[in-house]
Structures are given as structure tokens and as C-alpha cells.
Amino acid sequence: MDLAELLKKAREFHGHSCPFLALGIRISDIAMKNLEIVSRDEGISIAEDVLAIVECNNCLTDGVQVATGCTFGNNSLIYLDLGKNALTLVRRSDWNGVRIYVETEKIRKYFDRRALELFDKVVVKRSGSSEELKELSELWEKISWKMLEIPEKEFKIERVKVEPIERAPIFKDSRCKKCGESVMITRIKDGLCLKCSGSYYAVVGRGIVKFENSKMEEVVL
Ligand SMILES: [Zn+2]
Ligand SMILES: [Zn+2]
Known part of the structure; x- marks a missing residue:
């Protein structure tokens, strides 16, 4: 190379x-x-x-x-x-x-x-x-x-x-009943996209963190 x-x-x-x-x-x-x-x-x-x-x-x-x-x-x-x-x-x-x-x-x-x-x-x-x-x-x-x-x-x-890791699955979209946007079916809960539900994960500088009520949770190191 x-x-x-x-x-x-x-x-x-x-x-x-x-x-x-x-x-x-x-x-x-x-x-x-x-x-x-x-x-x-x-x-x-x-x-x-x-x-x-x-x-x-x-x-x-x-x-x-x-x-x-x-x-x-x-x-x-x-x-x-x-x-x-x-x-x-x-x-x-x-x-x-x-x-x-x-x-x-x-x-x-x-x-x-x-x-x-x-x-x-x-x-x-x-x-x-x-x-x-x-x-x-x-x-x-x-x-x-x-x-x-x-x-x-x-x-x-x-x-x-290495323990086998699944290939990226292809999922159908669904629609969020609050914001109306289409969203991968695995990322919808009780009809709401995770953004509207307020609970999701994100990769930020320090690593993977959880958001609750759309706010980054206090991270305990
Ligand atoms: Zn939504
Ligand atoms: Zn650099």
C-alpha cells in the first residue's frame, strides 16, 4: 500500500x-x-x-x-x-x-x-x-x-x-405518529420514534452515552 x-x-x-x-x-x-x-x-x-x-x-x-x-x-x-x-x-x-x-x-x-x-x-x-x-x-x-x-x-x-457479528439487516420503515417522519422499524416504540420518545443512545466524544428526556444522562466514570 x-x-x-x-x-x-x-x-x-x-x-x-x-x-x-x-x-x-x-x-x-x-x-x-x-x-x-x-x-x-x-x-x-x-x-x-x-x-x-x-x-x-x-x-x-x-x-x-x-x-x-x-x-x-x-x-x-x-x-x-x-x-x-x-x-x-x-x-x-x-x-x-x-x-x-x-x-x-x-x-x-x-x-x-x-x-x-x-x-x-x-x-x-x-x-x-x-x-x-x-x-x-x-x-x-x-x-x-x-x-x-x-x-x-x-x-x-x-x-x-472473533465472535460472529451479524451483517447489517435491511429493515422496513415505519412512521412516527408524533413527528410524522419515517423511521427504521427497529427504532420505533409504541408508535413513537426514539427522538420523540426522548430515550436513545449517541456516540459523543467520550464514547456511547444515553439520552433520557432528550438530555445526556450524567455519566459516571
Ligand atoms: Zn418522531
Ligand atoms: Zn486529528
């Missing part, structure tokens, strides 16, 4: 280039080689024959989507709300897969001190100036290229057997 080309594609998709985006490409590259998948263009995503199972919803996941072609929308991306830098790639034919995991600490050594300082100020504290934001984005771009070459020994690579 041409990782440099993938990083360019990923930047377009993700809106910026950043280390974890590139890490998502590197981790996918290792997983695909291990599973002997030549490229994302094997048509795998249409048939859902290969699944990418991610364990976080950060920038890394966008790198995985671009590199593997397994996306949120084509139902080949499975999200486990575990908060780990890990990807499992698995074939449906035998449910044999490979899980690649990497410690955040191992990645940090590829960041220079200035990038870490700026990350804290611009992203964590959201208090950077526009010059600092520009400087961070230039540093990120540089680190992204380094990420593509992280040696395999930095990753934990293991063969795994």
Missing part, C-alpha cells in the same frame, strides 16, 4: 493531518498485511466480508476508515467503546482476525516537546493563539510522516478468534 497517498486521502477526509490519523493508517497497514489483504479496493466493503473493529473514536479511527475502506456508513466498521488504541481486522469467512494494539506512551516518544506543549495549550486547554494553532498543525504534519514508519515491534500483534 502507498501509505503516503493514503495519508493525503485521510487528510482530506479528516480535515487535518495529525499523528493519530497517521497512526490509524500504520495500524491498518500492519493488520492488512497480517491478514493478507492486498488493498481496500478488493471490493471487501460492499460485501462486508472484512470488518474493522476499533476500540476508540478518536483521529485514529478516521485513518482506519480511509486505509481499510471499512466505514461507519458501509457497516464494516464496528465500534467498541473501550478507549484503547486498537484495531482488529477480521474476515467473516472464518472469523479469524488480527488485533493490533499500541500504548499511547510508546507513541509519545515520537512527539517533540514543543508539539506536546502546543497540544496541551491549543487542544486540551483550547487557549492557543492562531499562530500557535498554525505551528501545531505544521508540527503535526511532520510527526504524521514519522508515524507511518513506526516499527512493528512497537505494536502488540495477536491472532484472535
Whole structure:
């Protein structure tokens, strides 16, 4: 795979280039080689024959989507709300897969001190100036290229057997008696869509959360 080309594609998709985006490409590259998948263009995503199972919803996941072609929308991306830098790639034919995991600490050594300082100020504290934001984005771009070459020994690579996961079912629509909108039949309760019922789940920055009376429930960590 041409990782440099993938990083360019990923930047377009993700809106910026950043280390974890590139890490998502590197981790996918290792997983695909291990599973002997030549490229994302094997048509795998249409048939859902290969699944990418991610364990976080950060920038890394966008790198995985671009590199593997397994996306949120084509139902080949499975999200486990575990908060780990890990990807499992698995074939449906035998449910044999490979899980690649990497410690955040191992990645940090590829960041220079200035990038870490700026990350804290611009992203964590959201208090950077526009010059600092520009400087961070230039540093990120540089680190992204380094990420593509992280040696395999930095990753934990293991063969795994995955419990079968159903293919995306095709359901008929029904209609909500309150808002009048059509809605997938599995997402209607007592004639109301879940939005009108006020009780539903959502993926937000911290992971999967429950909304009750249309308000995010207090999350106990
Ligand atoms: Zn990013
Ligand atoms: Zn409704």
C-alpha cells in the first residue's frame, strides 16, 4: 500500500493531518498485511466480508476508515467503546482476525516537546493563539510522516478468534405518529420514534452515552 497517498486521502477526509490519523493508517497497514489483504479496493466493503473493529473514536479511527475502506456508513466498521488504541481486522469467512494494539506512551516518544506543549495549550486547554494553532498543525504534519514508519515491534500483534457479528439487516420503515417522519422499524416504540420518545443512545466524544428526556444522562466514570 502507498501509505503516503493514503495519508493525503485521510487528510482530506479528516480535515487535518495529525499523528493519530497517521497512526490509524500504520495500524491498518500492519493488520492488512497480517491478514493478507492486498488493498481496500478488493471490493471487501460492499460485501462486508472484512470488518474493522476499533476500540476508540478518536483521529485514529478516521485513518482506519480511509486505509481499510471499512466505514461507519458501509457497516464494516464496528465500534467498541473501550478507549484503547486498537484495531482488529477480521474476515467473516472464518472469523479469524488480527488485533493490533499500541500504548499511547510508546507513541509519545515520537512527539517533540514543543508539539506536546502546543497540544496541551491549543487542544486540551483550547487557549492557543492562531499562530500557535498554525505551528501545531505544521508540527503535526511532520510527526504524521514519522508515524507511518513506526516499527512493528512497537505494536502488540495477536491472532484472535472473533465472535460472529451479524451483517447489517435491511429493515422496513415505519412512521412516527408524533413527528410524522419515517423511521427504521427497529427504532420505533409504541408508535413513537426514539427522538420523540426522548430515550436513545449517541456516540459523543467520550464514547456511547444515553439520552433520557432528550438530555445526556450524567455519566459516571
Ligand atoms: Zn486529528
Ligand atoms: Zn418522531
